[in-house]
Amino acid sequence: xxxxxxxxxxxxxxxxxxxxxxxxxxxxxxxxxxxxxxxxxxxxxxxxxxxxxxxxxxxxxxxxxxxxxxxxxxxxxxxxxxxxxxxxxxxxxxxxxxxxxxxxxxxxxxxxxxxxxxxxxxxxxxxxxxxxxxxxxxxxxxxxxxxxxxxxxxxxxxxxxxxxxxxxxxxxxxxxxxxxxxxxxxxxxxxxxxxxxxxxxxxxxxxxxxxxxxxxxxxxxxxxxxxxxxxxxxxxxxxxxxxxxxxxxxxxxxxxxxxxxxxxxxxxxxxxxxxxxxxxxxxxxxxxxxxxxxxxxxxxxxxxxxxxxxxxxxxxxxxxxxxxxxxxxxxxxxxxxxxxxxxx
Amino acid sequence: xxxxxxxxxxxxxxxxxxxxxxxxxxxxxxxxxxxxxxxxxxxxxxxxxxxxxxxxxxxxxxxxxxxxxxxxxxxxxxxxxxxxxxxxxxxxxxxxxxxxxxxxxxxxxxxxxxxxxxxxxxxxxxxxxxxxxxxxxxxxxxxxxxxxxxxxxxxxxxxxxxxxxxxxxxxxxxxxxxxxxxxxxxxxxxxxxxxxxxxxxxxxxxxxxxxxxxxxxxxxxxxxxxxxxxxxxxxxxxxxxxxxxxxxxxxxxxxxxxxxxxxxxxxxxxxxxxxxxxxxxxxxxxxxxxxxxxxxxxxxxxxxxxxxxxxxxxxxxxxxxxxxxxxxxxxxxxxxxxxxxxxx
DNA sequence: CTCGGGATGGGTATCGTTATCCATCGCGGA
DNA sequence: TCCGCGATGGATAACGATACCCATCCCGAG
Numbered sequence: 001x002x003x004x005x006x007x008x009x010x011x012x013x014x015x016x017x018x019x020x021x022x023x024x025x026x027x028x029x030x031x032x033x034x035x036x037x038x039x040x041x042x043x044x045x046x047x048x049x050x051x052x053x054x055x056x057x058x059x060x061x062x063x064x065x066x067x068x069x070x071x072x073x074x075x076x077x078x079x080x081x082x083x084x085x086x087x088x089x090x091x092x093x094x095x096x097x098x099x100x101x102x103x104x105x106x107x108x109x110x111x112x113x114x115x116x117x118x119x120x121x122x123x124x125x126x127x128x129x130x131x132x133x134x135x136x137x138x139x140x141x142x143x144x145x146x147x148x149x150x151x152x153x154x155x156x157x158x159x160x161x162x163x164x165x166x167x168x169x170x171x172x173x174x175x176x177x178x179x180x181x182x183x184x185x186x187x188x189x190x191x192x193x194x195x196x197x198x199x200x201x202x203x204x205x206x207x208x209x210x211x212x213x214x215x216x217x218x219x220x221x222x223x224x225x226x227x228x229x230x231x232x233x234x235x236x237x238x239x240x241x242x243x244x245x246x247x248x249x250x251x252x253x254x255x256x257x258x259x260x261x262x263x264x265x266x267x268x269x270x271x272x273x274x275x276x277x278x279x280x281x282x283x284x285x286x287x288x289x290x291x292x293x294x295x296x297x298x299x300x301x302x303x304x305x306x307x308x309x310x311x312x313x314x315x316x317x318x319x320x321x322x323x324x325x326x327x328x329x330x331x332x333x334x335x336x337x338x339x340x341x342x343x344x
Numbered sequence: 345x346x347x348x349x350x351x352x353x354x355x356x357x358x359x360x361x362x363x364x365x366x367x368x369x370x371x372x373x374x375x376x377x378x379x380x381x382x383x384x385x386x387x388x389x390x391x392x393x394x395x396x397x398x399x400x401x402x403x404x405x406x407x408x409x410x411x412x413x414x415x416x417x418x419x420x421x422x423x424x425x426x427x428x429x430x431x432x433x434x435x436x437x438x439x440x441x442x443x444x445x446x447x448x449x450x451x452x453x454x455x456x457x458x459x460x461x462x463x464x465x466x467x468x469x470x471x472x473x474x475x476x477x478x479x480x481x482x483x484x485x486x487x488x489x490x491x492x493x494x495x496x497x498x499x500x501x502x503x504x505x506x507x508x509x510x511x512x513x514x515x516x517x518x519x520x521x522x523x524x525x526x527x528x529x530x531x532x533x534x535x536x537x538x539x540x541x542x543x544x545x546x547x548x549x550x551x552x553x554x555x556x557x558x559x560x561x562x563x564x565x566x567x568x569x570x571x572x573x574x575x576x577x578x579x580x581x582x583x584x585x586x587x588x589x590x591x592x593x594x595x596x597x598x599x600x601x602x603x604x605x606x607x608x609x610x611x612x613x614x615x616x617x618x619x620x621x622x623x624x625x626x627x628x629x630x631x632x633x634x635x636x637x638x639x640x641x642x643x644x645x646x647x648x649x650x651x652x653x654x655x656x657x658x659x660x661x662x663x664x665x666x667x668x669x670x671x672x673x674x675x676x677x678x679x680x681x682x683x684x685x686x687x688x
Numbered sequence: 689c690t691c692g693g694g695a696t697g698g699g700t701a702t703c704g705t706t707a708t709c710c711a712t713c714g715c716g717g718a
Numbered sequence: 719t720c721c722g723c724g725a726t727g728g729a730t731a732a733c734g735a736t737a738c739c740c741a742t743c744c745c746g747a748g
Contacts, residue, residue, distance in 0.1 A: 058405030059734030
């Protein structure tokens with residue numbers, strides 16, 4: 001391959017001739033393969049360093065591995081994904097794998113499917129897909145050919161690994177917390193238009209909200225507005241909720257990002273948090289801990305989840321075929337965005 | 345290539361035999377090359393659709409294009425980058441290019457350099473690098489071989505295109521705004537440890553702050569704390585500033601993310617924004633507009649910058665060799681985080 | 689002294705696609 | 719009738735690495 005400035009990229013043959021050995025020998029050193037003496041290894045490594053050789057990932061992809069992991073995120077705007085990636089990257093870096101991220105389009109099954117194809121076309125060694133909305137069959141078809149870890153989805157599969165938190169426990173914690181504070185008119189912000197699958201985490205959070213409300217005799221106060229787990233979605237949903245009479249005294253948003261939007265709507269309506277309306281989120285994205293936000297939320301340790309996803313993926317690439325499911329138990333983090341309702 | 349479930353991936357030869365033509369003909373259709381009749385095109389396209397053929401990017405990379413653009417972001421946590429990517433992706437999708445994102449490690453030159461290498465190894469057709477801190481020589485070496493657009497850096501180059509805002513104007517707007525409100529003890533939060541290069545945007549923002557302060561006879565009140573453009577950095581810097589006696593009445597943070605951290609520190613210290621301390625940021629990330637945050641900031645239109653970066657990159661891939669520099673003029677967006685200082 | 693086998697290094701087909709030739713066909717002009 | 723040329727389709731050598739298989743060397747056992 002000739003580069004634009006006329007210099008050839010350094011290839012394995014350059015290294016081989018420089019070290020006076022065969023390309024096979026160099027390849028073996030690169031792959032840590034069996035049948036290389038210490039002397040050979042040293043000689044080849046010296047030539048590699050001297051020439052500044054770097055393996056050509058595309059060429060590798062034709063026969064072997066690419067040492068590349070593809071990550072599909074709905075959208076990089078969600079700060080919780082940054083927490084996940086911190087743990088994921090850390091785990092991968094140790095194994096000299098590189099993560100590449102593609103955006104799957106928040107809750108858009110077609111876009112998500114395209115993103116997945118793009119990764120397969122690029123011959124990644126493994127895939128991490130976060131909160132996917134595509135059908136399970138599609139996921140499994142993918143996973144049969146490429147090691148796959150699915151993060152944040154509840155259906156079980158024999159062909160991919162799952163990393164998730166117990167959304168039922170988490171949602172229960174949030175709703176119970178608000179009820180314990182004395183709230184009765186508690187509303188919920190969810191996502192819409194993704195089918196009724198109980199595998200999707202927003203469905204579980206919404207159903208759990210309804211169940212817990214009913215268990216406490218608050219069935220008549222159930223109010224779910226389904227928009228999306230984004231600031232915009234949270235804002236729209238909260239505006240709609242605040243316009244109702246009587247308006248809710250507390251809002252449980254299905255994600256921190258949506259809670260952010262809800263906070264904005266509450267302030268914009270001239271109401272105080274938590275004085276007039278309590279707001280709780282879900283994810284405990286690091287940014288929610290900041291003092292001026294201080295959002296009550298449900299913690300699922302993103303960094304741990306990401307780190308685990310990385311480990312599971314490496315194991316699968318290493319040959320494991322059994323299916324693993326890793327679940328973290330969420331906890332309530334009560335901060336200053338929730339308080340008892342005003343007495344009336 | 346045999347996939348794990350025993351099925352071969354559909355290749356160009358499968359399409360060729362199915363359509364009863366040569367692989368060359370199929371390749372020509374795929375590339376829109378010269379020398380294909382309408383009949384041929386239709387026949388081949390039908391076979392492609394029937395078999396669900398998708399080009400193998402890695403194999404393509406061995407001889408031609410990958411239709412992949414690499415994006416190096418310091419870290420996906422910064423919400424302003426999401427704004428940039430929205431515009432960028434939109435522009436690329438129309439040309440059937442796929443963007444892949446790698447994290448460059450906030451302000452870590454070694455990590456950034458590795459991320460860049462990773463993209464080159466993967467044979468991307470072009471590179472967008474956002475707010476890089478590596479030496480210009482390294483950037484140019486890269487750009488000579490791969491079409492490159494640099495976003496958010498002020499050095500001029502004949503080999504890559506630049507997209508940026510006028511940071512001098514922006515910083516001036518912010519400081520002048522605070523001065524016009526009546527502030528005198530105005531502090532600034534910057535980044536540290538990246539060398540004194542005047543090409544780096546934080547350097548320009550910091551120097552402009554100092555210049556404007558001096559021009560208004562406020563040289564004695566200049567106070568710069570250099571941490572990093574992150575929430576954590578903004579928080580640490582603000583804590584240090586608030587501990588000083590007398591403490592500043594206004595803080596101009598070099599980025600919205602740092603301003604976020606500063607807001608947290610102010611609240612934690614039991615002080616009010618803007619009553620006790622005014623805070624201004626830079627970037628106008630969409631999230632800053634939310635009512636409960638309502639951060640005064642400097643707008644540089646991220647979506648436009650991203651869209652332009654995409655266009656320039658496609659042009660370069662298309663063969664343009666002249667160098668382009670696209671600069672947006674920032675504007676002040678005054679919100680509720682700034683106000684006149686309390687009378688004392 | 690030969691033989692067997694482990695350790696080491698190398699030859700080479702192969703992965704899927706592109707790009708550079710080369711071959712063929714049909715048709716109009718000399 | 720023959721020649722030349724444009725239009726079209728195909729054969730094939732790369733691209734850079736891997737992995738299978740084979741060749742060689744050395745050493746101890748029989």
